[in-house]
């Protein structure tokens with residue numbers, strides 16, 4: 330099975346590239362951000378709580394997102410592989426993911442880290458906020474999401490480096506160019 334973690338700061342293009350990867354490799358897409366936004370849209374108790382945290386740009390608790398991922402894996406047992414997008418975002422989440430996958434006799438095949446400069450991240454996210462109105466895509470919250478990424482999430486790359494699975498990919502350029510770089514890593 331091909332199990333990929335697509336990693337990178339907010340605005341690095343994880344969602345866009347995930348769509349292209351699942352189409353090419355027929356993987357099951359597991360995006361904690363998308364699942365949380367689904368809960369918000371359905372006005373569930375979890376969604377109401379998560380919305381408060383997300384609109385500040387902070388991280389939802391590890392316990393909640395790990396539970397969500399477990400449910401999704403359980404519900405998609407027949408998948409050819411998974412792409413994890415926006416998860417894991419803390420070392421505790423990365424450890425929990427290894428435990429869950431081990432129990433299924435599986436493991437992460439590769440960790441792809443999209444590298445994009447801060448100015449470009451802000452430009453992309455502000456533009457997305459204007460176009461599709463995500464409440465966390467406004468300048469103040471964007472700055473906080475990037476700060477939270479450096480404080481709590483960037484260290485996850487070290488976890489996969491130690492396992493020899495980390496592959497940094499240049500995330501500047503056209504969508505197609507970046508996708509080619511990603512497929513070169515996956516196909517190796």
Ligand code: ADP
Nearest residue numbers: 339340361362383386387388389394415416418
């Ligand atoms: P982006 O990568 O652009 O920030 P996401 O859709 O991945 O967008 O995440 C949006 C928000 O959802 C995050 O700022 C955070 O509040 C919450 N979130 C998503 N995934 C996680 C996670 N794995 N752990 C904690 N919070 C998460």
